[in-house]
Amino acid sequence: MFGLQYPDKSFRCFALEIDRNTMPLTRTNLDETSYLRKLLQYREVISRGVYKMHFGMTATPMLLLTITTSAKHLDGIKSLLRDLAGENQWKRAFLFKAEPSLGSFERAPSPALSLFEMGWERVGNPPFFINRIEN
Numbered sequence: 001m002f003g004l005q006y007p008d009k010s011f012r013c014f015a016l017e018i019d020r021n022t023m024p025l026t027r028t029n030l031d032e033t034s035y036l037r038k039l040l041q042y043r044e045v046i047s048r049g050v051y052k053m054h055f056g057m058t059a060t061p062m063l064l065l066t067i068t069t070s071a072k073h074l075d076g077i078k079s080l081l082r083d084l085a086g087e088n089q090w091k092r093a094f095l096f097k098a099e100p101s102l103g104s105f106e107r108a109p110s111p112a113l114s115l116f117e118m119g120w121e122r123v124g125n126p127p128f129f130i131n132r133i134e135n
Contacts, residue, residue, distance in 0.1 A: 013057055
């Protein structure tokens with residue numbers, strides 16, 4: 001969790017999920033780890049506003065930044081979210097990027113300033129720019 005305060009004194013809170021593609025997107029048993037299970041859990045937390053009470057957030061909704069290792073895996077995650085959420089607006093809280101340098105377990109990736117400079121993908125909505133107040 002972290003927050004950014006903008007020049008106009010407004011702020012936005014984020015949770016960061018780094019997905020290194022180590023679990024399958026789906027499994028036949030939801031008791032086992034999968035990205036679908038994770039999305040279902042995030043849906044409950046976001047839909048019920050549980051994070052607001054836990055972290056003391058009142059006005060600004062939290063956004064979940066998900067960075068994964070490949071565009072192909074990202075497309076699979078977005079497809080799951082699209083199927084799960086349909087037209088429900090809780091999906092707006094999910095922002096996505098693919099960063100291939102996170103795929104290696106052998107060395108630490110270089111800083112990626114593009115994470116702040118370029119828009120984040122969203123399912124069924126235009127890109128989101130972290131460095132802009134309006135989105």
